[in-house]
Amino acid sequence: MIKIDSIKKGIVIDHIKPGCGHTIFKDLGLHKVGYTVALIKNIPSIKMGKKDLIKIENEIDLDMTMLGLLDPNLTVNIVENGKITEKIKLKLPEKIKGILKCKNPRCVSTIENITDIEFTLIDPENKIYTCEYCDTPVKA
Amino acid sequence: MLKDRHLIQPGDFTVGEIQGLFELADQIMESPEKYMDVCRGKLLATLFYEPSTRTRFSFEAAMLRLGGETIGFSEPGSSSVSKGESIGDTIRTIGCYADIAVMRHPKEGAPLLASKKSVIPLINAGDGGHQHPTQTLTDLMTIRRYKNRLDNLVIGLCGDLKFGRTVHSLVKALSRYENIKFVFISPNELEIPSYITDKLTSEQYETTRSLEGSLGKLDILYMTRVQRERFFSEEEYLKLKDYFLLNAKKMEKAKSDMIVMHPLPRINEISTDMDNDDRAVYFEQAKMGMYIRMALIMKLLGVE
Numbered sequence: 426m427i428k429i430d431s432i433k434k435g436i437v438i439d440h441i442k443p444g445c446g447h448t449i450f451k452d453l454g455l456h457k458v459g460y461t462v463a464l465i466k467n468i469p470s471i472k473m474g475k476k477d478l479i480k481i482e483n484e485i486d487l488d489m490t491m492l493g494l495l496d497p498n499l500t501v502n503i504v505e506n507g508k509i510t511e512k513i514k515l516k517l518p519e520k521i522k523g524i525l526k527c528k529n530p531r532c533v534s535t536i537e538n539i540t541d542i543e544f545t546l547i548d549p550e551n552k553i554y555t556c557e558y559c560d561t562p563v564k565a
Numbered sequence: 566m567l568k569d570r571h572l573i574q575p576g577d578f579t580v581g582e583i584q585g586l587f588e589l590a591d592q593i594m595e596s597p598e599k600y601m602d603v604c605r606g607k608l609l610a611t612l613f614y615e616p617s618t619r620t621r622f623s624f625e626a627a628m629l630r631l632g633g634e635t636i637g638f639s640e641p642g643s644s645s646v647s648k649g650e651s652i653g654d655t656i657r658t659i660g661c662y663a664d665i666a667v668m669r670h671p672k673e674g675a676p677l678l679a680s681k682k683s684v685i686p687l688i689n690a691g692d693g694g695h696q697h698p699t700q701t702l703t704d705l706m707t708i709r710r711y712k713n714r715l716d717n718l719v720i721g722l723c724g725d726l727k728f729g730r731t732v733h734s735l736v737k738a739l740s741r742y743e744n745i746k747f748v749f750i751s752p753n754e755l756e757i758p759s760y761i762t763d764k765l766t767s768e769q770y771e772t773t774r775s776l777e778g779s780l781g782k783l784d785i786l787y788m789t790r791v792q793r794e795r796f797f798s799e800e801e802y803l804k805l806k807d808y809f810l811l812n813a814k815k816m817e818k819a820k821s822d823m824i825v826m827h828p829l830p831r832i833n834e835i836s837t838d839m840d841n842d843d844r845a846v847y848f849e850q851a852k853m854g855m856y857i858r859m860a861l862i863m864k865l866l867g868v869e
């Protein structure tokens with residue numbers, strides 16, 4: 426098994442669904458950075474069978490809202506001096522702004538330039554949010 | 566305190582705040598002469614991005630009867646709106662001239678968007694098929710007027726329950742009161758959506774196809790338009806429309822103090838042979854609408 430706790434200071438994103446690591450890697454823009462990053466795929470996991478994992482040897486500002494939306498089952502570990510100092514269990518954000526778009530053709534957002542529509546979580550199981558303007562549900 | 570607030574959806578006001586509106590509306594109805602000057606020098610802007618003569622008249626009559634004045638447009642073609650001005654810019658400019666504004670818009674959420682930029686109180690007078698809070702207040706006011714209460718009632722809602730915005734808002738608003746039972750009467754095609762009934766317990770409602778069969782247990786019957794275009798075929802429409810038509814004959818089955826409401830305009834779902842029945846209150850309902858709007862304007866402007 427590949428050793429995964431070898432970074433000194435940075436972030437480890439754990440419990441990524443197998444096959445999804447690549448998408449998250451790209452969504453975070455890690456394929457373009459200059460510091461040390463690693464994407465490890467298909468690690469055997471007792472809980473998940475298999476999992477993907479991302480290691481980032483740098484202090485970066487992770488967008489937890491975005492990450493939670495991508496996969497609420499992720500764990501984000503903050504590593505300092507080679508040790509995990511904080512474990513963050515992600516969850517679906519209750520409110521999100523500026524990420525989702527409303528698909529209702531009758532919504533005012535289709536005729537006005539609104540970049541910060543707030544969506545509210547109404548069904549966590551199915552990741553359903555509603556538009557603040559027209560209450561139309563959308564799947565995140 | 567409702568001063569300087571907006572009314573975008575019925576839930577914006579608490580049950581207590583709505584009660585305050587009813588009480589003021591009662592007083593206005595009782596002695597209108599006391600209120601004929603309270604809004605002197607105040608200006609109401611009516612921003613109607615789609616025409617709705619009935620609603621606009623109701624607001625304008627309300628303001629004029631309080632001694633205020635009105636300005637506005639009744640279709641966007643005749644205003645700077647047609648030149649592509651944003652809703653935010655329009656409401657900001659209007660706020661320089663007027664003291665309070667009313668907006669009707671074909672797009673859902675337009676009044677909410679406007680309220681975020683507005684420096685004066687804004688009232689939603691209907692945004693597409695979405696919200697129409699002053700209609701809901703009118704309905705509640707009418708029920709309270711005739712039943713002397715808003716709790717412990719059995720209310721039948723009949724017709725297009727699938728697309729009927731007034732019905733959805735009224736159900737939501739009434740379910741904030743104690744012991745309300747809803748009887749949803751509609752053809753299969755126009756049944757009440759599950760996202761409305763999901764918020765009710767099974768004791769709180771029943772669904773049925775039969776208007777005649779449910780009439781006897783109702784305290785209130787709320788009729789709505791059944792539009793031809795909602796049906797797959799003309800044949801289907803003709804087959805079903807009589808089921809949901811109310812006439813004097815069917816009314817024999819109703820309680821002697823049941824009231825019949827309708828948001829108007831009606832098409833043919835209430836036969837005109839009903840109009841002289843004391844239980845038909847749909848024209849009175851329109852009057853209640855004006856009084857509740859008078860109370861609303863006063864509260865939002867903070868005049869007493």
Ligand SMILES: [Zn+2]
Pocket residue numbers: 527528529532533534556557558559560561674
């Ligand atoms: Zn929307």
